Amino acid sequence: MSEDERDTFQLRFKDGGLVEQPAESKVDDDDPAAESIEPGEETGFVVEAKSGALDVNGNLVETVETHGRTLEFGSREHAENYARQLSASGGGLRIQAAPENDPSDVDAYLLADHNPSIKEPATVEGDTWTFDVGANLYGVLGEAILVESPKAHALHYFVRQDLDDVKLEEKLNVDVQPGRLISMSDDLGENQKNWIPDCKIIAKDGWDGPVVERYYCEIKTGNASFERTQVAAMEQLARDERVLKIRMLIEELPDQYSLRIHEVEPPD
Known part of the structure; x- marks a missing residue:
């Protein structure tokens, strides 16, 4: 079992609703x-x-x-x-x-590059062109399902479960934002690491209340690997922030999708 499959928070969604409780625990060619x-x-x-x-x-x-x-x-x-x-x-x-x-x-x-037919049709039948889904598009699909929908239900659900014991004055407000470049270095100002999270989640006590928790997320679809440089940066950021690895499983689309959420631990 891989590292990102241990100590995970697993969800399964269908028709926008949770159907399985969690386990305890780009550049154009002409550019x-x-x-x-x-x-x-x-x-x-x-x-x-x-x-x-x-x-x-x-x-x-x-x-x-x-x-x-x-x-x-x-x-x-x-x-x-x-x-x-x-x-x-x-x-x-x-x-x-x-x-x-x-x-x-x-x-x-x-x-x-043995990618399938992603630039030209794999088959043409009359006026119907059929293209294969390459690895990059496959990854984008998983990310879009999670963060580009009108409401990121799975991420909202995770935050509600994670902060279930936190006492709030008002209703929990969860805001999913695009990730921005994060640059980090060690205590001596050396060994700089850069990372652009796929998204950042801000949890507040009410719409204008104080920040209760913040999460930085990296999303992978299927068996795509977390890059070594990404992991090093995430582990360093995890010294001060909550950092999540999210594995999207989309084989059962369009009926269902699943995900596993694993929190990154700081290095020893």
Whole structure:
């Protein structure tokens, strides 16, 4: 059982209502940012080129001959732009985050892109075009179901359960807001970590009352991995704030969706 499956708060929703009680316990291809990127120009995000990627992209072979298989970029976005740049002139490539327990000292892998038909139809029948759902869209679907609906029922339910013992003067008010960049460093001002939460939850005592609790959330859909750099930043933030990993399970759509919520613990 993975770390984010332990000590979780699991919910199942159908037709906007809770049906199972909890267990106790993006850049366009034409974006100029994707042009003229060279590994090593910026540092901080380490990527290893895998054999499958070398098999499908000759330009990557030339890069590896110059820089080696371990390539460094300023961020994941920077690395993804580089993968798009190479893909435009050769075989498709993609960036995949290294799992938390990966023994290698890299943040991600550069892989051959075997995504299904997401740019062109997988099938065409008359005037009906059928497209496959790629990994990125799959992840966005899970996030949108949770935070983009008129009311984020699952998050409201979690907060009500979490604060059930808190004495309030007025009715609990839960506000789900978009996440913003958080930059953190250690006590010496070094080892800076950056993270953009998928959302922030603010719980107040009444509409204009004091803040009762605050949660910062990272949302993953299906078996998508939490990136090592994300986890490090979340653990550091958890020293002072409530931080949640949320796993969305959407295989039973459109009838149901499920989620697991695991609170991040600060490092020892």
